[in-house]
Amino acid sequence: MSALLPGPGRPPFVKLLPHLAIGVGVGWSVLGALVWFDIGGLGTLVSTARPRSVVIFMLMAVFAITWGSAAMGAAIMSDTGDDPPDGGHPAHEPAAIPVRVRTARR
Numbered sequence: 001m002s003a004l005l006p007g008p009g010r011p012p013f014v015k016l017l018p019h020l021a022i023g024v025g026v027g028w029s030v031l032g033a034l035v036w037f038d039i040g041g042l043g044t045l046v047s048t049a050r051p052r053s054v055v056i057f058m059l060m061a062v063f064a065i066t067w068g069s070a071a072m073g074a075a076i077m078s079d080t081g082d083d084p085p086d087g088g089h090p091a092h093e094p095a096a097i098p099v100r101v102r103t104a105r106r
Contacts (some may be wrong), residue, residue: 028064031059
């Protein structure tokens with residue numbers, strides 16, 4: 001499981017995979033509820049369609065793309081960027097350091 005976690009040497013999109021999985025799961029759950037409760041006649045359309053497997057596959061693909069991308073977009077927009085850029089310690093902000101400077105007399 002640790003191979004899936006983000007870290008040094010791993011691509012940054014690995015952080016988005018859990019959000020993608022959650023979005024696809026929620027989307028398929030919504031699709032299942034729409035078909036099961038026959039909201040908008042969707043359950044009737046699916047049950048009378050021939051071939052039924054193609055219709056179900058197309059609906060699942062559309063809901064996976066829509067809900068998965070929405071979940072990934074929410075993850076990207078809520079990212080604060082506090083993660084260290086190289087996987088080590090966080091980068092420190094530059095600070096002003098007072099320095100004595102000798103000037104020539106006129």
